[in-house]
Amino acid sequence: MTSAGINRVTTSQEEVQQQLERILSSREFRLPERARRFLEFVVTETLEGRRDYLKAFTIAQAVFGRDANFDAQQDPCVRIEAGRLRRELEHYYLTAGDADRIIITIPKGGYAPVFDVVSGAEPTDRSALEKSDRPGSSGDDNGQITTAADTIGREQADRRFWPGRYWLLAAGAVIVLASAAALLRQVGLPSAERETTSGADNRPTIIVERFESVSDGSLASDISRGMTDDIIEKLVRFNDIVVVTDMPRNKYGEASSRPLYALQGSVRIEGSKLRSTARLVRRADAAVIWASDYDADMKVQGIPKTQASLAGDIATAVARPFGVMFQTDTAAIAGSADALSCVLSYYSYRSEMTMQAHEVAKSCLQQAVKKMPADSNIVALLSLIHLDEFRFSYQLHTKSTAATLSLAKELAEQAVRLDPRNARALQALMLANFFDNDPAGALSAGAAAYASNPNDTEVAGEYGLRLSMSGKWDQGCTLISEAVGKNAGPRGYYEVGMALCAFMRGDTQAAELWSRMSDLNYNPMHRLVLLSILGTLGKKQEAAEQLDWIRREAPALMPNIRQEVARRLARTEDQKRFLSGIEAAGLSVQ
Template identity: 60%
Template sequence: MTSAGIDKIGPVEPTPEDIQVQLKRILASQEFRSPTRARKFLEFVVNETLEGRRDHLKAFTIAQAVFGRDVNFDAQNDPCVRIETGRLRRELERYYLVVGGNDPVVITVPKGGYVPFFELNSAIEPEVSVLSEELSTADEHTELDTPQPAIIADNANTPSRRPMHWLVAGVASIAFLALLAAMLPGLRSPDMKEAMATAVGSRPTVVVERFDTVSDGTLASNISEGITDEIIDKLVPFKDVVVVTDMPPRQAETAQTRPPSFALQGSVRLEGDKLRSSARLIRRADGAVIWANNYDSDLRAQGILETEAVVAKSIVSAVARPAGVMFQTGAPNMAASWDAYSCTPSYDSYRDEMTVQAHDAVKSCLQQATERSPADANAAALLSLTLLDEFRFRFKLNTKPTAATLKTAKELAERAVKLDPRNARAFLALMLANFLGNDIVAALQAGQSAYAINPKDIEVASEYGLRLSMSGKWDSGCELISAAVSKNAGPGGYYEMEMALCAFMGGDAQAAELWARMSNLDYNPLRRLILLAILGGLGKEEQAREQLDWLKLKSPELVRNVRREVIWRFARPEDQELFFAGLRAGGMQVDEQPAVN
């Protein structure tokens, strides 16, 4: 068995083409006695891994893609993915025992995850490739181009059983070391070191200390440890912060590193079935307690595991969510430190206010941050989102977005994803950029990745839900939007308008009117346009005429290009025509072709 690594070249590992051939061989075999769903499961995880998306193979994404579950899928309450994975492992083992013993490639799904592992069959002597022959006869000064290794699952502790592997790996290692030596001067350069250090040090660091146990007994001690672990697990997806669990109180500081920003401390007190959890956030610079709260729980009502999860979620939401206390206090002066950390409070305030002045301020801050710290994924992601707001909220922000702005926003999003493939906001920005660029498939893929990384991020969930809805997946998309509305996410009235669309497209025009009136975005031409279609569908001609008169007076360009605007937002022709029918019933003339300015 072999493992992925940078010291592999040539045909030592199975190529993607070999893996695809083996996949087809397994699926075509009568001895692979699995139902259609299991076959789809295997095909999905193999192809996703070969496409470089192995990090996204989570229960949630598999449940949606393979099992048809919606966005409310809960892996804890619905074990379908875990059960099917166990069956698939057993069926693959049986296949290789019965008929696949001499197959050139072995595909397995190791326990503990859903990422498949690919290896050459150790029972078969590998052929000596042309490249191997060239290596044995090449002049010592000959330069060789090292091919990329095959895409396989990491398993660094797995030894090779074939002597040939060590020979080829040794040659590749020498080549890699030479390449590394050539790169070292660049890695040592001050600019590179500063960029790398700034990317890590630009975010606040929170030290999560184990919660103290005020009560005696093993149960209280276990609960304190459980809450601490849950907090860490729930903090890690927030890419605006760095989470550590063990840091000396007097860590040495350098010019390139930022000292620990906060310490999260707490305690638990257990009296019978009553649990009180106390938490506080300490600013380490001066020891000030900047936030504290108590949480009372009844273990009989929730149980220990659920209680730990609920308490941890409440604490994390209070301190680390966008606009949480961690970003409301202790932030350095933006003029003195241009980085994502110092810009984050400004960004969160801007999203609450959504004014031209706030937009210009945070845009300037983030532009300085990305110039100073090009390796900071979060700064790039936030700047991309800020630029994309010039499209999404152009009537509110009074902007005139251009193709160049969209191009820059997409490049920033792509850079952020490359720098940090676990950054949900980076994928959120990439989703919006692709959607605005009319690449719906790529947009939804990026949105699914963002939601899989951090489904608890309300902005991610709601924006993904909106793009799902606009692409025609109204049921699943509107569920996510509904959750955002219930938690007061986004600029005021923004998601209420989306709920109005959800109701309208679902055939409930009365509910749609209620949602549209709740949004109270009288200044927004799109809100007026949506309300016009809704009122037209309800047959309220006089009220519809009021909206149309306002649009003709305040936004004549939208009226002239209404077909283009609607087609740009709705992916499915049937959704477009339903909306057009409402507009026509409200008295608006809809041209067959978009007007040209």
């Protein structure tokens, strides 16, 4: 007889509970507190006969603290954590649990665990191992499972588990294959949960070394291990880089010669204070190219949230667009026709915002897409650079035609089809939809991009801008503020968003301050924002200076001001407020 997924003939709820405790207390079970709660929750619910309720929605609420608005399609946290948990269970049963009698696995396709027993073994004689995706167990999208003992006879089970070394080698092969795939994956989701695409070998590669514990005690050791795991989990969401845990080598066994960095760090506990030091090292010459300290009080959020927060800050600082990994060694790499060169060219262009830099990056990306048509990230960047010809037309001296916008949108849609969870592809689709007068589609894509990688400051900042300009100022301005606080984007780019936020809430003095902190030469539209603010403040002399600059440097903007404002501000009342400031500055808007 079976109950709650257990073969009652050979095991009991008590034995499964003891096995759960054994796993959670093992040093070889290396996941942070959240993953431990995940495993404990699904095992307990299954033992209580509630396996049918183990859906992404219920797990997200019970384990991750999500509210009733949780959408598994937009927020993949449960799916990602389940993948990590499956891999860590495999590791446990290859190491400390190689002789355990009770085997706990979570088959793909659901979140309900399977409990199996090494056939013929007594409770004190644990001698074999079974893989998580063995043919004797099954799972579906509804979380329903059957055990091996329910589906195969005792004689068949004896053959499957004899000799135990066969399954040990088989499970080991799964780990080896997963590790090999990790070296090739294009970042975004853990390798076990997605197919790789071409071009990943040409991206900046970073090795994450385990953070050291410089304080005594098991707590510091656990936090250092958890910090390392959390940093890896957050870094792999950045599609512009490749994250590895060992030196990548070519088919001849030689170390790769492409740019390679190592992320190193340490953890120190002083009372309730947690301090982490991180540094990025260039492997070629051991030069430290970036380093920083991070401090937090664990009493405020608790250990798991503090640990995750610091890991997010470190991952963002290292891998954010326009950050340190896209500024180092640019001169030595630029000029080659590979994906890395094109990515660097793109970020260099966005920082300079010149016609020449635009053409160099565009040409490089066009060639790269021909070589690597299945690379979602390269296609997304090509979409963005075409879109810039539409939205930055007065700076790049291009024509903002419907054909240009249509091409950018087609490329964005193609990038999303290639990888539906690529944050950069979803960012491109968000912007294309926004400028195509589809704010609903833009915000849907933006929400998906942000859910895919909330630590990507470029995604967060652009999503915040689109939310704000669509009329959701409170929500959008919060994201813009966070992006500015993390040094997002090209210098001065998101500061103009902060100026608009202050302007729309009526704080025109703060709006002027933010506007002057922005890069006014980045885009003539930035000057237009300052012009409206100055007009509202009644500073006509200073407004006249900005108006003269626009007439002299961007004359093509003058007859199209109303049209350009309408493209960016979705609500009529926001458009009126903005245009009112321009007219107060002395310019009659056509």
